[in-house]
Amino acid sequence: MLLTLIATYDNSRHLVNSMGEKILTVPKFEIEMRNITLGCTVIMGRETFEKQPSLLNHRNYIVLSTNKEYKVSDPKVKVMYSPEEIIQYLEDTDVKQAYVVGGAKTFSSFTKYATRFIICHLHTNNLQGHEKFPLLKKKDFHIEASASKQYYDTNEKKSYTWHKETFFRRDESKRIDMRRSKVPLVLSLHNQTK
Numbered sequence: 212m213l214l215t216l217i218a219t220y221d222n223s224r225h226l227v228n229s230m231g232e233k234i235l236t237v238p239k240f241e242i243e244m245r246n247i248t249l250g251c252t253v254i255m256g257r258e259t260f261e262k263q264p265s266l267l268n269h270r271n272y273i274v275l276s277t278n279k280e281y282k283v284s285d286p287k288v289k290v291m292y293s294p295e296e297i298i299q300y301l302e303d304t305d306v307k308q309a310y311v312v313g314g315a316k317t318f319s320s321f322t323k324y325a326t327r328f329i330i331c332h333l334h335t336n337n338l339q340g341h342e343k344f345p346l347l348k349k350k351d352f353h354i355e356a357s358a359s360k361q362y363y364d365t366n367e368k369k370s371y372t373w374h375k376e377t378f379f380r381r382d383e384s385k386r387i388d389m390r391r392s393k394v395p396l397v398l399s400l401h402n403q404t405k
């Protein structure tokens with residue numbers, strides 16, 4: 212199962228503006244993310260869920276909450292009570308691709324389980340954000356960055372530069388296995404030359 216976190220943050224990894232809202236919605240990035248989540252499972256925290264004006268079709272949703280009384284009537288939506296319960300459910304039901312779309316607390320809860328992180332990185336420090344995306348240690352990841360693009364926000368009458376950044380977690384266990392598999396090979400070659 213491939214678990215991906217999708218977030219938008221600024222140069223300081225701020226996710227939320229001073230009004231307590233998502234820092235910015237960049238339409239081009241959102242459309243691309245809508246396309247990749249199609250037919251997949253989308254996970255979000257209870258607070259982000261309650262801010263959704265509507266849910267997209269053709270996706271299953273899981274909402275994370277500590278509140279066992281919390282109910283959602285929409286059949287597309289399951290409520291679960293811990294990241295571990297969600298990971299177990301995704302594995303038991305053989306889900307291939309799942310996406311965590313926020314908010315801040317939920318990103319922190321799932322960072323250790325995620326293999327891939329797709330970020331809309333805003334080239335700004337001026338947004339007075341609060342909650343931050345967890346710091347990813349660059350040495351643990353293979354990172355791909357797109358070319359920078361411009362987005363003009365008509366509400367704010369302001370232009371933003373942004374790029375898409377994808378972090379793939381380096382698979383330590385595979386690298387160790389590769390190193391292990393080389394040992395017998397080297398030994399056997401060495402033995403052959405004797």
Ligand SMILES: NC(=O)c1ccc[n+]([C@@H]2O[C@H](COP(=O)([O-])OP(=O)(O)OC[C@H]3O[C@@H](n4cnc5c(N)ncnc54)[C@H](OP(=O)(O)O)[C@@H]3O)[C@@H](O)[C@H]2O)c1
Pocket residue numbers: 217218219220225226227231232233234235255256257258259260262275276277278281292293294312313314315316317318320342
């Ligand atoms: N920049 C971005 O990419 C982005 C994306 C999405 C949202 N946002 C913004 O982020 C803000 C919301 O973020 P937030 O951190 O306040 O809320 P959130 O992560 O959306 O939801 C938090 C709630 O999720 C539940 N939860 C989180 N971790 C849990 C865990 N380990 N176990 C059980 N339940 C858990 C709890 O629900 P209960 O309280 O019910 O127990 C918690 O109060 C909004 O302003 C939203 O617009 C930003």
